Amino acid sequence: MAETPWITPAAAIAESFPDGLKELGPRVQVNLRGDVTDSTFVNAVKTATGLDLPDAPNKVAAGKECKALWLSPDEWLLVGEGEAASLVQSLEEALSGQYVAINDVSANRTIFEISGPYCHQVLMKSSEVDFHPRAFAPGNCVQTLIAKSQAIVEQVGREMFHIYVRNSFSRYAGAWLAEALVEYSETS
Amino acid sequence: MLNIDCPWCGKRHETEFHYGGEAHIARPEDPAKLEDTEWAEFLFMRTNTKGYFAERWLHSHGCRRWFNVIRNTVTHDIVGSYKMGEKPPKLPKRTGDAK
Numbered sequence: 001m002a003e004t005p006w007i008t009p010a011a012a013i014a015e016s017f018p019d020g021l022k023e024l025g026p027r028v029q030v031n032l033r034g035d036v037t038d039s040t041f042v043n044a045v046k047t048a049t050g051l052d053l054p055d056a057p058n059k060v061a062a063g064k065e066c067k068a069l070w071l072s073p074d075e076w077l078l079v080g081e082g083e084a085a086s087l088v089q090s091l092e093e094a095l096s097g098q099y100v101a102i103n104d105v106s107a108n109r110t111i112f113e114i115s116g117p118y119c120h121q122v123l124m125k126s127s128e129v130d131f132h133p134r135a136f137a138p139g140n141c142v143q144t145l146i147a148k149s150q151a152i153v154e155q156v157g158r159e160m161f162h163i164y165v166r167n168s169f170s171r172y173a174g175a176w177l178a179e180a181l182v183e184y185s186e187t188s
Numbered sequence: 189m190l191n192i193d194c195p196w197c198g199k200r201h202e203t204e205f206h207y208g209g210e211a212h213i214a215r216p217e218d219p220a221k222l223e224d225t226e227w228a229e230f231l232f233m234r235t236n237t238k239g240y241f242a243e244r245w246l247h248s249h250g251c252r253r254w255f256n257v258i259r260n261t262v263t264h265d266i267v268g269s270y271k272m273g274e275k276p277p278k279l280p281k282r283t284g285d286a287k
Contacts, residue, residue, distance in 0.1 A: 057196045057251070072251035073196055128201035143250045145203060150249050 008110045009171035018181050020116035023174065024162070027111060028066065030078040030087050034100040041098055048094035049078065049087070060141050060154060069141045069154060077105075077152070077164075109152070110170045112177060115160040118184040123153065123161065125180045131155075147176040193269045194247045195255050208244030210234045211256045237261055240279045245269075 006026040014023055034041045036055045045053055051063040054070045061068045066080025066087065080087065084104045091102045114122055123131040126146045130136060131153075141154040149172060152164040165173040190202040216222055216230055235241075241261050246254050258267040258276055268277035 145249050
């Protein structure tokens with residue numbers, strides 16, 4: 001089968017995105033569920049991926065090939081590059097026989113990257129969560145609403161955020177972020 | 189608007205949550221043995237509390253966990269939130285009292 005290109009609804013408006021906003025290409029996204037208090041589970045994940053799963057809410061743990069975003073007390077989103085099938089396979093092998101769930105959700109969400117001096121203002125306009133540097137720092141992630149649509153926001157740098165939105169909302173969310181970014185960069 | 193304290197994620201805006209009605213209503217052990225009136229009592233009858241009230245909330249746009257909140261139905265004062273299976277926080281003495 002010929003490889004299908006990665007096209008989300010946001011691709012239709014991608015050319016009009018201002019500097020500081022872009023849609024990232026496809027990433028491997030695997031949803032992992034299991035009991036974090038069970039050391040067999042935690043150790044097996046560490047062996048398979050090199051990740052220490054974060055047990056503190058809204059934290060990101062970075063590994064060599066992928067990172068883990070805390071989604072709920074027993075659920076993480078593993079994000080990386082490469083092949084989803086191989087990550088799923090290595091997790092399934094390491095965790096076989098355990099009470100876990102491993103699902104490839106790579107096509108579920110697309111990722112916007114906003115960066116630059118106005119990204120905090122854009123998020124303040126879009127969400128009720130406090131993204132001020134005193135409350136939110138690189139290595140934090142949060143599941144919340146961005147312009148009333150569900151999203152995961154991850155801070156990857158001092159002035160850089162990744163926003164994971166459902167593909168079907170991507171055109172709406174992309175247009176919203178673009179407009180917000182233009183608004184603040186033009187008024188400053 | 190309410191700021192609700194999710195036991196896992198911390199204080200979040202009301203729009204991230206869904207309301208789940210009165211808390212601590214135990215499902216009957218053996219529903220098949222109940223009379224219709226008893227089943228209806230379990231399904232539909234709720235207290236209509238004026239004052240502090242234990243209720244369930246779901247952090248639907250966050251960690252997707254159910255938990256309990258003690259909220260004053262008159263003043264919206266929230267005393268605290270606690271996980272399923274935990275003991276509720278102490279209530280203020282009189283209905284309508286501030287914390």
